[in-house]
Amino acid sequence: MSDRFIFLLTLFSVVGSGLIAGLFFAFSSFMMTALSRIPNEQGINAMQSINVSILNPTFSTLFMGTALTSIALAIVSIIHWGEPGSLHLLGASLLYLAGFIVTIAFNVPLNDALAAVDPGSSTGTEVWNTYLRSWTPWNHVRTVTSLGALVMFVLALRSLS
Structure with a gap:
């Protein structure tokens, strides 16, 4: 992999992790x-709509694309271990991937459970209350890991330029 290509993958990861962290x-x-x-009922309806609307090509490309570049850059960092930026590249990649795994393991199942309820039902209210208590703390984890990845990718980019 050329140095220019590694630089571009890292730049994409800076932008991707930054936008995801902001979201x-x-x-x-x-x-x-x-x-x-x-x-x-209104909160459930709104979140159900958000969860459907976010599944679009722009978000998917950014969210999954940054995960893929993180995997590639983790491998690059190991291959080039000891070179400038390799530690930051590995740290950034692992942080972003940790947030990605939290999304798959915790936030998505909660989103799926919320999608399955009738917003006006008593079950909907129970699921919503659980959702608010569980989804938000896991989202805090995703926020911190994405921000950490952003910082580390920027430090890696500085070393690569």
Whole structure:
């Protein structure tokens, strides 16, 4: 892999992890609080709509693409271990992938459970209350790992330039 290609993959990862961190930060800092303050049925409807709308090519390319570049850059960092930026590249990749795994293991199953309920039902209210208690802390983890990845990718990029 050429140095230029590694630089471009890292640059994509800087942008990807930064945008994802911003999205997660918005949910952690105000979106979930706002949704929890409106009537349950409205909060459920809004989150169900968000969870459907976010599954689009732009988000998927960014979220999954950054995971793929993180895998590639983790491998590159191991192959080039000891060279400038390799430690930052590995750290950034592992942080981003940790957040990605949290999404798959915790947030997506909670989203699926919420998608399956009738917003106006008592079951919907129970699921919503569990959702608010569980989804948000895991989102905080995703926010921190994405921000950490962003910082580490920037440090790696500085070493690669």
